[in-house]
Amino acid sequence: MDKLLEILEDIQPDADYENCETLIDDGILDSFAILSIVSELQDEFEITITPSQVIPENFNSAKALWAMVQRLKED
Amino acid sequence: MRNFKKIILPGLCMILILVVVNTVMNYALIPYSYVRIMMHQIETEEYDTVFLGTSHGLNGISPKIVERETGRSCINLCLGGEYPRDAYYLLRKVCEKSIPKRVVYELDACYWCTKEGQRGDFNRIYYEMPWSKAKLEYFAAKMLELDFRAALFPWFYYRGQFKEIKETIACKQSQDYKEYGSQAFQKPHQGFVDGFIKNNTAPSDKPEEEIELWNEKQKNLDSFRYFEKLVSFCRKHNVELVVITTPVPQETLEKHQKEYQQMNAYFSAYMRERGIPYWNYNLPEYKMDDFDYSLRIFSDYEGHMNGDQAEIFSLRLSKDLNRGSYEVEEIHNRDDN
Amino acid sequence: MSLISMKFLLFVIVAAVGYYWIPKKYQWIWLLLFSYIYYVSGGLKVTCFLAFTTITTWFAGMRLEVITQAEQDKTKRKRRKKQILVLTLLLNFGVLAVLKYTNFAITTYNLISGASYRELSLLLPLGISFYTFQSMGYLLDVYWDRTKAEHNLFRFALFVSFFPQILQGPIGRFSRLGEQLYASHRFDLQKAERSLLRILWGYFKKMVIADNAVIFVNAIFGEPERYSGLGIIAVLAYSIQLYCDFSGGMDVVIGIAGLFGIQMDENFKRPYFAISITDFWHRWHITLGTWMKDYVFYPVSLSGWMKHFSKFAKKVFGKQTGRTLPICLANLIVFLVVGIWHGAAWKFIVYGLYNGMIIAFSGLMAPRYRKWKQALHISDNNPGFHLFQILRTFVLVNISWFFDRADDVGTALRMMKYAVTRFDLSQLLTVQIGEASGTAYTLIFLIVIVAGCLVVFLISLLQEHGRDLDGFYDRQHWLVKCMLFAGLFLLLPALGQPSGEAGGFIYAQF
Numbered sequence: 001m002d003k004l005l006e007i008l009e010d011i012q013p014d015a016d017y018e019n020c021e022t023l024i025d026d027g028i029l030d031s032f033a034i035l036s037i038v039s040e041l042q043d044e045f046e047i048t049i050t051p052s053q054v055i056p057e058n059f060n061s062a063k064a065l066w067a068m069v070q071r072l073k074e075d
Numbered sequence: 076m077r078n079f080k081k082i083i084l085p086g087l088c089m090i091l092i093l094v095v096v097n098t099v100m101n102y103a104l105i106p107y108s109y110v111r112i113m114m115h116q117i118e119t120e121e122y123d124t125v126f127l128g129t130s131h132g133l134n135g136i137s138p139k140i141v142e143r144e145t146g147r148s149c150i151n152l153c154l155g156g157e158y159p160r161d162a163y164y165l166l167r168k169v170c171e172k173s174i175p176k177r178v179v180y181e182l183d184a185c186y187w188c189t190k191e192g193q194r195g196d197f198n199r200i201y202y203e204m205p206w207s208k209a210k211l212e213y214f215a216a217k218m219l220e221l222d223f224r225a226a227l228f229p230w231f232y233y234r235g236q237f238k239e240i241k242e243t244i245a246c247k248q249s250q251d252y253k254e255y256g257s258q259a260f261q262k263p264h265q266g267f268v269d270g271f272i273k274n275n276t277a278p279s280d281k282p283e284e285e286i287e288l289w290n291e292k293q294k295n296l297d298s299f300r301y302f303e304k305l306v307s308f309c310r311k312h313n314v315e316l317v318v319i320t321t322p323v324p325q326e327t328l329e330k331h332q333k334e335y336q337q338m339n340a341y342f343s344a345y346m347r348e349r350g351i352p353y354w355n356y357n358l359p360e361y362k363m364d365d366f367d368y369s370l371r372i373f374s375d376y377e378g379h380m381n382g383d384q385a386e387i388f389s390l391r392l393s394k395d396l397n398r399g400s401y402e403v404e405e406i407h408n409r410d411d412n
Numbered sequence: 413m414s415l416i417s418m419k420f421l422l423f424v425i426v427a428a429v430g431y432y433w434i435p436k437k438y439q440w441i442w443l444l445l446f447s448y449i450y451y452v453s454g455g456l457k458v459t460c461f462l463a464f465t466t467i468t469t470w471f472a473g474m475r476l477e478v479i480t481q482a483e484q485d486k487t488k489r490k491r492r493k494k495q496i497l498v499l500t501l502l503l504n505f506g507v508l509a510v511l512k513y514t515n516f517a518i519t520t521y522n523l524i525s526g527a528s529y530r531e532l533s534l535l536l537p538l539g540i541s542f543y544t545f546q547s548m549g550y551l552l553d554v555y556w557d558r559t560k561a562e563h564n565l566f567r568f569a570l571f572v573s574f575f576p577q578i579l580q581g582p583i584g585r586f587s588r589l590g591e592q593l594y595a596s597h598r599f600d601l602q603k604a605e606r607s608l609l610r611i612l613w614g615y616f617k618k619m620v621i622a623d624n625a626v627i628f629v630n631a632i633f634g635e636p637e638r639y640s641g642l643g644i645i646a647v648l649a650y651s652i653q654l655y656c657d658f659s660g661g662m663d664v665v666i667g668i669a670g671l672f673g674i675q676m677d678e679n680f681k682r683p684y685f686a687i688s689i690t691d692f693w694h695r696w697h698i699t700l701g702t703w704m705k706d707y708v709f710y711p712v713s714l715s716g717w718m719k720h721f722s723k724f725a726k727k728v729f730g731k732q733t734g735r736t737l738p739i740c741l742a743n744l745i746v747f748l749v750v751g752i753w754h755g756a757a758w759k760f761i762v763y764g765l766y767n768g769m770i771i772a773f774s775g776l777m778a779p780r781y782r783k784w785k786q787a788l789h790i791s792d793n794n795p796g797f798h799l800f801q802i803l804r805t806f807v808l809v810n811i812s813w814f815f816d817r818a819d820d821v822g823t824a825l826r827m828m829k830y831a832v833t834r835f836d837l838s839q840l841l842t843v844q845i846g847e848a849s850g851t852a853y854t855l856i857f858l859i860v861i862v863a864g865c866l867v868v869f870l871i872s873l874l875q876e877h878g879r880d881l882d883g884f885y886d887r888q889h890w891l892v893k894c895m896l897f898a899g900l901f902l903l904l905p906a907l908g909q910p911s912g913e914a915g916g917f918i919y920a921q922f
Contacts (some may be wrong), residue, residue, distance in 0.1 A: 032739055
């Protein structure tokens with residue numbers, strides 16, 4: 001989880017990743033940021049993220065992202 | 076009750092505002108036109124011979140002379156901007172009062188290869204026509220395709236007339252207007268006299284103008300369709316139908332020889348196929364000896380006749396109408412050989 | 413049926429009134445009937461293309477669902493699904509490509525090889541770009557299990573052919589549009605009023621502003637040498653025309669859907685207030701942008717070969733640039749497609765790539781921009797900086813309009829040069845308004861355009877600041893509302909141009 005927060009801070013700093021649950025809905029993360037995050041997550045956690053997973057439900061909060069990473073690691 | 080207050084009352088109120096403003100704008104902006112006189116005539120009188128067609132016919136055929144020479148009551152309903160569709164519904168309107176014995180259709184080929192314009196004169200016949208079954212059909216045939224502003228607000232095409240509001244209103248308040256008189260249309264060089272437009276232009280050199288010429292590749296299918304409806308209608312009601320083309324200046328004919336020849340060939344064949352007598356007064360067989368074909372005499376390059384030419388042409392047309400179509404065709408076929 | 417014809421007005425009235433008269437369970441059938449009446453009135457032959465896309469997509473969606481449920485073997489399932497997807501995509505995009513781009517291919521080939529093959533005269537079905545994109549979006553959603561397939565062919569046919577959107581969008585999503593189309597709707601006076609107002613507002617923007625602006629646009633872009641001093645006016649007028657025409661059309665179309673209780677996705681969000689080209693494409697033709705994002709941008713960025721490229725880029729350019737570069741490349745591809753979507757001409761490709769490159773560049777520079785802003789103590793909330801961003805974006809967008817509207821790339825570049833070197837406003841009053849009236853009314857219509865823009869600007873400003881204009885309208889007395897409706901309606905003939913001069917809605921030709 002810490003690693004994830006580090007990645008998020010690096011790509012899009014100045015957002016409250018601990019608490020914010022509307023990263024997509026509020027436009028804090030745009031498409032470029034989302035794809036950068038995906039790229040880092042794929043490298044860091046050795047998972048494959050497909051288009052069907054790139055949905056607001058998975059990206060609206062750091063928690064949701066972490067849950068997705070866990071799910072994909074198990075597959 | 077709740078429905079009335081919330082929907083029907085505001086709805087009616089809005090329609091009322093629109094109707095009132097529309098009526099006022101129509102009254103103030105749309106100038107008096109002789110089309111109104113023509114509509115009044117076909118509502119109140121019966122005619123034996125009806126002329127339909129374009130501005131060439133309007134300027135070249137004197138119904139008074141034809142009536143005198145043929146002994147049959149005539150009305151000239153040719154108008155600038157009258158496409159075959161308009162002519163068809165005009166005839167339908169005439170027939171609501173009484174069915175004429177004869178229709179003479181003046182054919183100007185450019186109306187068969189161009190699209191109808193979106194200007195006041197192209198909608199004037201519809202606007203002036205009183206409401207009836209024919210007008211309802213006319214609405215479906217013509218107005219549905221138009222911009223809804225043109226259909227709902229006739230003054231839309233006349234906004235440029237706002238400078239003449241005072242004159243327009245004064246004219247509409249005058250006795251002449253109320254009695255369907257034609258005083259308003261008497262000008263030094265032109266007048267609506269004896270049921271047609273009589274040009275009083277002195278002989279002079281006329282500049283060459285841009286004119287629309289026949290182009291088979293750009294056929295207006297609607298024109299053909301509605302002409303054929305007109306033909307069927309005439310056949311159904313035993314109305315004699317004759318198609319004519321008025322003469323144009325010699326210079327214009329020579330300058331655009333190819334297009335005129337193509338037009339002559341095309342429409343001669345077209346009418347022959349349908350068994351419709353076609354008198355094309357530009358063909359050598361139909362040449363009039365006493366008619367001056369020079370551009371100096373015509374009122375413009377396109378071929379609108381002046382008053383004297385119209386008189387001569389009307390006399391000749393009357394003679395041909397008296398002879399009867401088959402005789403006329405025979406005579407000219409004989410001349411051909 | 414043209415959206416400005418009397419026929420269409422009556423068509424909508426009959427459709428809307430009938431919709432609330434019939435039993436609710438038949439409402440979607442009524443909509444389907446009217447949508448097909450609308451489409452067939454444009455020609456029976458082209459309706460075959462619509463039917464073709466409808467049937468192939470519906471069938472493919474059904475097959476995909478069957479395979480997902482029945483096929484146990486994961487690899488086999490993936491392979492079979494992919495086969496169906498690719499086949500259907502090729503068929504439908506293929507038809508679109510052939511009809512829209514064959515002549516472009518022929519002329520380009522002639523240019524390169526010196527041959528002179530004749531162009532074909534091909535039918536272009538109404539709205540083919542829109543309904544193809546919408547249907548393929550549905551198919552991809554089914555493929556990715558984002559939505560269930562529609563089992564009823566006729567219900568699906570309604571989704572493809574729904575008449576308010578068929579001509580020029582917005583491009584809808586099945587998850588949002590489908591359930592609304594098939595649901596039953598009770599008449600809601602407030603919704604109906606707001607929809608009617610929106611329709612009138614749309615016509616106002618199109619007829620009073622866009623149609624007058626287009627006179628200047630056509631005159632100056634039509635004779636760039638004669639009006640060489642007016643390049644800036646031309647492109648500003650085009651900005652106005654394009655926005656008012658397209659967003660006006662959207663207002664009309666969304667308003668009409670609203671009459672049936674159906675809410676379509678917004679396509680415009682005050683685009684000229686955008687602070688960057690990226691932001692602009694989140695506000696302009698939004699549904700095309702989101703379609704590209706969901707169905708081109710993300711899939712391309714997340715594809716296998718892009719992953720390999722990403723690894724390579726990170727090695728060569730370092731982590732930050734390395735991870736951004738593939739996204740930039742995907743973005744360029746997206747905007748190449750956007751350019752091509754706009755038309756079969758090189759200038760549109762330049763237009764697309766121009767936008768793509770600016771976004772790609774700003775993506776790459778984002779971390780650097782952040783550092784510079786910090787160093788200069790510029791906050792994003794600073795109103796001065798905000799205004800600078802808006803103006804900068806507006807200039808960049810206007811440059812792109814040159815490529816969109818000029819006859820070709822060469823003319824676009826020349827006009828841009830003249831705009832600066834031969835700037836001369838006095839030519840403005842020599843532009844003729846209307847067929848017969850000469851330049852007598854030019855000044856009047858210039859004033860109409862400016863006044864109209866001011867009204868639109870004010871309303872947009874209020875909306876941008878979140879003011880509830882709908883609520884404000886609701887609270888007015890019914891007599892005030894009547895006069896507002898009548899007034900707007902009367903402005904259309906009073907200040908608009910006859911469509912012979914101005915033409916129909918621009919995007920209706922896609």
